[in-house]
Amino acid sequence: MDICKFCHHKSKASEKLNDSELSLQSENCAEYRFKKGDIIIRQGALSSNVIFLREGLVKLHMTGPLHEQIIKITYGPAYLGLPSTFGDKYNHYSVTAIEESLVCFIDLSTFRTFVKNNPDFTYQLMIELCVNELDSYHRCVSRTQKQVSGGLAENLLFFADTIYHSNKFELPLNREEIGNLIDASRESVSRTLSNFHDEGIIKIENKKITIIDKERLRLISQYG
DNA sequence: GCATTAACCACAG
DNA sequence: CTGTGGTTAATGC
Known part of the structure; x- marks a missing residue:
């Protein structure tokens, strides 16, 4: 079985695995397709696998003292639970599909042997973790310092530019x-979206968004 | 004081 | 699930 070898959605790290490692991984993983709304990882449960999002879109979220908090939106390909899997024994946050998502569950001890034996693999993994950490610092600053309009503008741009590659x-x-994000x-989210609409910055029909004045949105994201 | 921002509540589609 | 209006509190001139 060489499903991992011929996978078109390898992580940067698993591109560094050799053929025998890839076939070992193939024998020790299972894939599953989640529908929108399905919970992939549940906060509080034991984390016994490495979970890799091959394709799709998910939200990472955790229950706070007052309400649910969305930590971030993640798209494939990406590892989903490394902080929980290696940082502790249980999941500190939940992951829920917000669009249909294809996920691979990889046996933890198999994954550990790659980490220990293949430096190129581990190096790529470390890069992914560091990029994530930098990103989380930036989002932390944005979240605490930006007003609603700024945060909303930033995330509309994120969906358009990074996720959907389209202004619509x-x-x-x-x-x-979105409020929890x-x-x-x-x-406030409703009202701010309406304001953007009235000012001709975006067009809204329910959940369909069309960005009309992207420059304006960028300015609001920067200064608002 | 006065303006701005945003949360909370209520109520209507 | 959304959009809007009224109200209230905090913050900054």
Whole structure:
């Protein structure tokens, strides 16, 4: 079985695996297709596998003292639970598919042998972790310092530029979830979206968004 | 004081 | 699940 060898959605790290390692991984993993809304990782449960998002879109979220907090939106290919898998024994956060997602569960001890025996693999893994950490610092600063309009603008640009590569897209989250992502109430999200619409910056029909004035949105994201 | 921002509540589609 | 209006609190001139 060489499903991993011929996979078109390898992680940067697993591109460094040799043929025998790839076939070992093939024998010790299972793939599963999640539908929108399905929970992939549950906060509090034991984490006994390495979980790799091959393709799709998910939200990482955790239950806070007041409400659910969305930590970040992640798209494939990406490892999903490394901080939980290696940082502790249980999942510190949940992962839920917000679009259909193809996920591979990789046996932890198999993965560990790659980490220990293949430096190129480990190096790529380390890069991914560091990029994630840098990104989380940036998002932390944005979240705490930007007002609602700035945070919203930033995330609309993120969906358009990074996720959908189009100025026209359908929001994969409802207003409350966007609020939980940018630290705002669902009412503020509604109102701010309406304001953007009225000012001709975007067009909204329910969850369909069209960005009209991207420059303006960038300015709001920067200064708002 | 006065303006701005945003949360909370209520109510209507 | 959304959008809007009224109200209230905090913050900054």
